[in-house]
Amino acid sequence: MEPIIRVENISKTFQANNGQVEAVKNISFSIEKGDIFGIIGLSGAGKSTLVRCLNLLEKQSEGNIYIDGKNLMKLSSKELRKQRQDIGMIFQHFNLLMQRNVVDNICFPLEIAGVGRKQAKKRALELLETVGLTEKARAYPAQLSGGQKQRVAIARVLANNPKILLCDEATSALDPQTTKSILNLLKEINQKYGITIVVITHEMAVVREICSKVAVLDHGRLVEEGTVEALFGAPKTEEAKQLILNTYA
Amino acid sequence: MFDETIRNMLIDGTWATLYMTLVSSLFGYVVGLPLGIILAITDKEGIKPNAVIYKILDFVVNLTRSIPFLILLIMVMPLTKAIVGQSYGSTATIVPLTIAAAPFIGRMVESSLKEVDKGVIEAAQSMGAGTFTIIYKVLLGEARTSLLVGVTIAVGTILGYSAMSGVVGGGGLGDIAVRYGYYRYETDIMFVTIIILVVLVQILQGIGMMLSKKLDRRRA
Numbered sequence: 389m390e391p392i393i394r395v396e397n398i399s400k401t402f403q404a405n406n407g408q409v410e411a412v413k414n415i416s417f418s419i420e421k422g423d424i425f426g427i428i429g430l431s432g433a434g435k436s437t438l439v440r441c442l443n444l445l446e447k448q449s450e451g452n453i454y455i456d457g458k459n460l461m462k463l464s465s466k467e468l469r470k471q472r473q474d475i476g477m478i479f480q481h482f483n484l485l486m487q488r489n490v491v492d493n494i495c496f497p498l499e500i501a502g503v504g505r506k507q508a509k510k511r512a513l514e515l516l517e518t519v520g521l522t523e524k525a526r527a528y529p530a531q532l533s534g535g536q537k538q539r540v541a542i543a544r545v546l547a548n549n550p551k552i553l554l555c556d557e558a559t560s561a562l563d564p565q566t567t568k569s570i571l572n573l574l575k576e577i578n579q580k581y582g583i584t585i586v587v588i589t590h591e592m593a594v595v596r597e598i599c600s601k602v603a604v605l606d607h608g609r610l611v612e613e614g615t616v617e618a619l620f621g622a623p624k625t626e627e628a629k630q631l632i633l634n635t636y637a
Numbered sequence: 638m639f640d641e642t643i644r645n646m647l648i649d650g651t652w653a654t655l656y657m658t659l660v661s662s663l664f665g666y667v668v669g670l671p672l673g674i675i676l677a678i679t680d681k682e683g684i685k686p687n688a689v690i691y692k693i694l695d696f697v698v699n700l701t702r703s704i705p706f707l708i709l710l711i712m713v714m715p716l717t718k719a720i721v722g723q724s725y726g727s728t729a730t731i732v733p734l735t736i737a738a739a740p741f742i743g744r745m746v747e748s749s750l751k752e753v754d755k756g757v758i759e760a761a762q763s764m765g766a767g768t769f770t771i772i773y774k775v776l777l778g779e780a781r782t783s784l785l786v787g788v789t790i791a792v793g794t795i796l797g798y799s800a801m802s803g804v805v806g807g808g809g810l811g812d813i814a815v816r817y818g819y820y821r822y823e824t825d826i827m828f829v830t831i832i833i834l835v836v837l838v839q840i841l842q843g844i845g846m847m848l849s850k851k852l853d854r855r856r857a
Contacts, residue, residue, distance in 0.1 A: 443763055472765035483760035486855045487779050497764040499774070528854040548764070 391418035398451030429605030476545035480557035535566035654809035665738030673746020727808030789845025
């Protein structure tokens, strides 16, 4: 079966003031449908750049990315916008619209998709129930805690029924307790809706908690890839060992 | 304190000042708002970077803004005459006021829009939002408080400029202040015009700030 995400030899070079910076170096991997796939590495390893290539927020310098067998580079900008509705993304700093209340934030992707106002509102309230925040429907983001904001972001991302969910350090701004509840929510979403989830993190604990497979990134290279059990049981590379050690230090 | 002629003149002058200020602000935004949006999105950090367009508009804005208003007022008189039919009076003054206000407003709009969190823009892009949707729903929506503060500053500045146009017979309170205070040494009339101007600015400022505070949801 065709993997839902196939990354083929991608590299990304940035033009910096003092020459070129190669953030991602010749990376290839595949993610199967329904997996929770972790991409772990220290800050500056190229994780955020890599995940942004998966919905083409960053355009890779070389290589190809296939989503459901479709080459992203071959899409017109209109097709790409349509494709992005299938690839949701949540962020470390939640990125909610601060001037809109919770319901209207969740309606936002539906407005983009051209869903009518009434229907969007109905869907938003359903989603709020899914993430357990019904009582905050009329609140504004500034009135919510970090965990609540991330729940709103998750409800928002689910609005258009995505096939893939990209999480860019989604729990890094949260305390351990809240992290756990958000991870549980993600796990639930994965099981209930069969959404493939890609988790970018620098925290080994996050990977161990929810991921089935994991790729280790170091200085823009993919140094190790495999199941979470294999990585924790017998890390093959020095970088992976170091990451595991850091977690329990 | 004054006879009826003077009182009527002051009332008419106040209306003329308000008329010039508000119409010029409106026209200023008709040009300045799109200008500011284009500046914000074509900047290299913007959502549609375009160095050529940005540099050209940036240059034009700087050029216009570096001409002192009083000189601009005189410089554009032929244009004013061509558009309005005369180069004095409050309607005529709307032409130079708009020309001076548009680039200034454009700059303020640009800086307001650049304050919008890049992460929120990125989130909208990740949802498949196009440029127009991002401008309309993210940039303008999220920056609305800052834009309103900008409106308040712009209207205040244009009001000040409109008074300056009194030197060349621009109409309104500035005109009265120049004619009575400067040419006829009737300083009491000049003082009254100043008081009216101060009150007008205070009222406009108050309304603007109140609205922007009321519309701001960023605080808990």
